[in-house]
Amino acid sequence: MESPKIAIYSVNFGNYRNELSYGLDNIYFDSKIDYYFFTDNTNIKSNKWKVIYHKVLPRLDFINSTRLTSKYLKFKVPEMLKKYEYVIWIDSKSFKFLKFRSHQILNLFKNDKSMYLIKHGGRLHSQEEILVTLKLGLEHPNGVNFYNEIKNIKFNTILTDTTCIVYKNDDKNREVLKCALDILLHKGIRRDQNVFQYALYKSNHEDKIDYFNFTDLW
Numbered sequence: 260m261e262s263p264k265i266a267i268y269s270v271n272f273g274n275y276r277n278e279l280s281y282g283l284d285n286i287y288f289d290s291k292i293d294y295y296f297f298t299d300n301t302n303i304k305s306n307k308w309k310v311i312y313h314k315v316l317p318r319l320d321f322i323n324s325t326r327l328t329s330k331y332l333k334f335k336v337p338e339m340l341k342k343y344e345y346v347i348w349i350d351s352k353s354f355k356f357l358k359f360r361s362h363q364i365l366n367l368f369k370n371d372k373s374m375y376l377i378k379h380g381g382r383l384h385s386q387e388e389i390l391v392t393l394k395l396g397l398e399h400p401n402g403v404n405f406y407n408e409i410k411n412i413k414f415n416t417i418l419t420d421t422t423c424i425v426y427k428n429d430d431k432n433r434e435v436l437k438c439a440l441d442i443l444l445h446k447g448i449r450r451d452q453n454v455f456q457y458a459l460y461k462s463n464h465e466d467k468i469d470y471f472n473f474t475d476l477w
Contacts, residue, residue: 263344265361268295270332271351272315273325281354283308291361295340297332299325311339321399321447330451333421334440336433343428350422356473363476367425372469374426374435376419383418385456386410392450401447405454408446414456415465421451425471435462 271279283296283305296308299315316331318324333348340346345364349357367375382388389406392398426432439451439458448454459465 262291262361263365264342265292265345265364266295266340266343267292267347267349267359268297268340269349269351270297270329272299272328274300279351286354286357289359289361292359321401322449326449330440330443333451334436336428336436341428346426346428348424353422359476364425367471367475368427372467373429374424374432374468375471376421376468377423377472378470379418379420379452384414385418385453388418389453392453397450398453399447399449402453405446405448409457412460414460416456416459416468417470418452418456421455423473431464435459435464438462
């Protein structure tokens with residue numbers, strides 16, 4: 260029986276936060292996983308990742324062009340990945356944790372959950388995260404209106420760090436991811452951690468997620 264197809268993908272545009280300093284190929288590569296990397300830097304080469312050059316989207320008034328392009332590809336699953344049964348998004352800032360084994364990935368899906376996320380290190384709910392990021396100047400002032408819109412919601416999930424998202428590549432999960440992107444664009448929000456919990460809630464998907472640590476996949 261053929262093993263399920265697994266893809267890992269990431270992006271970096273404009274060498275955001277100098278996150279490529281770790282090196283694309285300084286990770287563990289599993290021969291049963293395909294690796295995709297989207298970038299605007301035509302000088303980037305790799306022996307393991309399939310490097311795909313992508314134009315940067317025009318900036319919007321609340322978010323710059325490179326950051327917008329990264330979030331667009333993060334949440335609107337690229338067409339070339341739709342042939343895979345399982346897909347993993349990982350931020351390029353987290354490559355030092357990228358030691359994933361295919362059998363460990365498949366082990367996650369032995370129950371009825373379809374998406375796995377990492378718990379946030381310090382906060383429980385989006386309301387807390389929005390207020391903190393507004394105070395630190397990390398979120399656009401549009402976040403005030405969004406906070407007022409969701410401040411009374413009782414979430415049935417824990418705030419997650421969206422640096423890594425592991426999911427079954429089905430229509431429902433792609434719908435949830437696109438919902439997060441739509442919220443970002445329509446509400447004028449910069450940080451996806453401020454909206455992802457709401458996207459799960461709005462999509463009636465809270466009971467289909469669970470949590471993992473990077474080491475669970477090693």
